[in-house]
Amino acid sequence: MPENENKNGQAQVWSLSENPEARTVALSGEVDFTVTPKIRERLAAFIDATTGDVIVDLGDLEYIDSSGLAVMIEARKILAVKGRNITISSISPQVRRLFELTQIGDLFGL
Numbered sequence: 001m002p003e004n005e006n007k008n009g010q011a012q013v014w015s016l017s018e019n020p021e022a023r024t025v026a027l028s029g030e031v032d033f034t035v036t037p038k039i040r041e042r043l044a045a046f047i048d049a050t051t052g053d054v055i056v057d058l059g060d061l062e063y064i065d066s067s068g069l070a071v072m073i074e075a076r077k078i079l080a081v082k083g084r085n086i087t088i089s090s091i092s093p094q095v096r097r098l099f100e101l102t103q104i105g106d107l108f109g110l
Helices: 036-049 065-081 093-101
Strands: 002-007 012-019 024-031 054-058 063-064 088-092
Touching: 012 036, 012 054, 024 036, 024 065, 024 088, 054 065, 063 093, 088 093
Parallel strands: 024 054, 024 063, 054 088
Antiparallel strands: 002 012, 012 024
16 A cells, blocks of 8 residues: 655655565565654554564565664564564665665575
């Protein structure tokens, strides 16, 4: 579901699509501090509504800032408490670079 947020007077579009049967979440567009509260809320609801490991597709994600990375780490911690894992199945080159620079790629199976 696309979400529109106002960022410095410009429309920002991001989407988070969910497939509970496959336990997959796809995040696309741009993720920064203006949208992470909504993403955190939707991801937590997805985790609560599913069982087993969660797979995240970031193949169409163009940008993510430190607040978005924090949401990913928080989701990993929530899942770990429940004995579950989170892995990234696909990731765009620019986002992969950020995961490598911050040295958190290993946490998500990259």
